[in-house]
Amino acid sequence: MENPSHDAASSPGSTRAERQARADWLVTELGRLAAAADNPVQQADLRRTADGLVRLAIAFRS
DSSP: OTTTTHHHHOOOOOHHHHHHHHHHHHHHHHHHHHOSSSSSSHHHHHHHHHHHHHHHHHHHHH
C-alpha cells in the first residue's frame, strides 16, 4: 500500500489537484482493502472510513 505522492503530502504548497488525487487514491485503497477483507466488521469499518473521507472532501469544497 504505497502512495506514489507521499512526498507531496507533506509539502505545504501542494495544489488542490494533488490533494484531490491523494484523497481519490486513499478512497480507492480503502475500497480495495474492504473488498479483500474476510471479516464483515472490518469490511464495514473500512467502507465507513472511505465514506467519511468522501463526505469530508465534499464539505471542504462547499
